[in-house]
Amino acid sequence: MNEVIELLKSHTSIRKFNDTKITDEQVHHIIDSAMRGATAGNMMSYSIIKVSSKETLSKLAKSCDNQPFIEGADLALLFVVDNYKWHSFFEQRNIAEVFPDYKGPSISDFMLGVQDGMIAAQNAVMAAESLGLGTCYIGDIMENYEYHKELFNLPQNTMPLTLVVMGNYDTKPQIRERFDKSCVVFDEVYPEISEGFINNMFSKEEFKDSDFAVKFYKRKIDAPFFKEMLRSIKKYIKEWD
Numbered sequence: 001m002n003e004v005i006e007l008l009k010s011h012t013s014i015r016k017f018n019d020t021k022i023t024d025e026q027v028h029h030i031i032d033s034a035m036r037g038a039t040a041g042n043m044m045s046y047s048i049i050k051v052s053s054k055e056t057l058s059k060l061a062k063s064c065d066n067q068p069f070i071e072g073a074d075l076a077l078l079f080v081v082d083n084y085k086w087h088s089f090f091e092q093r094n095i096a097e098v099f100p101d102y103k104g105p106s107i108s109d110f111m112l113g114v115q116d117g118m119i120a121a122q123n124a125v126m127a128a129e130s131l132g133l134g135t136c137y138i139g140d141i142m143e144n145y146e147y148h149k150e151l152f153n154l155p156q157n158t159m160p161l162t163l164v165v166m167g168n169y170d171t172k173p174q175i176r177e178r179f180d181k182s183c184v185v186f187d188e189v190y191p192e193i194s195e196g197f198i199n200n201m202f203s204k205e206e207f208k209d210s211d212f213a214v215k216f217y218k219r220k221i222d223a224p225f226f227k228e229m230l231r232s233i234k235k236y237i238k239e240w241d
């Protein structure tokens with residue numbers, strides 16, 4: 001096993017940071033690594049907003065479904081799906097005069113922005129981890145459309161995709177188990193998913209409680225944060241209609 005594989009296989013999210021600051025050099029390497037990720041058509045349909053002000057981190061700790069540990073991070077990187085810059089470029093070059101059908105960014109542009117943005121974010125996460133820093137994704141940044149739009153001054157055809165909080169830390173939590181490989185990786189085609197397959201997938205100790213499905217559904221899918229996420233994402237996506 002080489003060092004990169006070892007790093008990838010030892011990932012855990014970190015939610016408790018100490019006071020040691022991330023250096024400018026570390027930030028530089030993290031951002032450069034993020035930007036080196038593969039990107040559809042080399043268009044880089046995303047933007048990265050660096051957030052280190054305690055005031056904004058404190059606001060995010062509340063607006064991202066009340067997760068106080070966000071405030072304890074030294075730095076947060078906001079990855080934004082961004083079709084606005086290319087759209088502005090096309091408009092400035094009067095592209096509609098040559099292509100009258102041009103209506104602005106489409107849902108395909110959006111999806112490529114999502115993919116570009118997540119690749120960049122994961123490169124940033126692994127770069128940070130390779131430098132000994134801890135990170136945690138915050139998916140709740142997709143909530144509160146109106147609030148986050150204003151907080152970050154986001155124009156049309158941009159959407160906060162994910163927030164990665166990071167900092168130095170003292171203790172690393174235990175690695176969290178994943179589903180068994182046989183439930184995730186298939187040969188050549190998608191298999192028939194039998195009742196037995198599902199039973200096998202959820203046979204681990206953590207799923208043993210007979211009420212697990214109900215409790216999980218209640219805690220995640222039926223929770224107010226999840227409903228807010230859906231409302232907010234629908235509003236963002238309208239900008240690509």
Ligand SMILES: Cc1cc2nc3c(=O)[nH]c(=O)nc-3n(C[C@H](O)[C@H](O)[C@H](O)COP(=O)(O)O)c2cc1C
Pocket residue numbers: 011012013014015067136137138139140162175176
């Ligand atoms: C898209 C995405 C969104 C996430 N959002 C949050 C979040 O809002 N808060 C949080 O504490 N962890 C969040 N996480 C971290 C996951 O909870 C974590 O990756 C998962 O429990 C597995 O743990 P591990 O990363 O330590 O292996 C998110 C992870 C991903 C990939």
